[in-house]
Amino acid sequence: MDTKKKISIEEYLERVGQMVDDDYGRLIRKQFQCLDGSSELAMLETPSNEELEQLRHAVAIMTPKEKESAEKLTDEQILKIAEDARIDTGIFAIFINGYILYRKRVS
Numbered sequence: 001m002d003t004k005k006k007i008s009i010e011e012y013l014e015r016v017g018q019m020v021d022d023d024y025g026r027l028i029r030k031q032f033q034c035l036d037g038s039s040e041l042a043m044l045e046t047p048s049n050e051e052l053e054q055l056r057h058a059v060a061i062m063t064p065k066e067k068e069s070a071e072k073l074t075d076e077q078i079l080k081i082a083e084d085a086r087i088d089t090g091i092f093a094i095f096i097n098g099y100i101l102y103r104k105r106v107s
Helices: 009-019 023-031 049-061 064-068 075-085 089-106
Strands: none
Touching: 009 049, 009 089, 049 075, 049 089, 075 089
16 A cells, blocks of 8 residues: 655645755756756756745645646646746746656655
8 A cells, every 4th residue: 555645736845945045056057057047957956036936926826726636737727827927937837847757756
């Protein structure tokens, strides 16, 4: 019998936020910078305070059903949530995909 508790999206958000604006994290993100200076792919390991606030806002406006079935969200739903929250769509999509992968890994 599987007794592992699946992490909620709110718990995952707090896990992501543990290294917010960390000096070592900024060093790691620098290694993953694109030509424009962004490093979204490293965002889940060490988000900036701004990114974390954007994610908190998006998760806060999600419905309970969206939170419970995040792995079933379509690209259009992810876009709509990001637009409604007025946050960067790419950051939110990376967050949702990271959450889905994390849940699959621990399940």
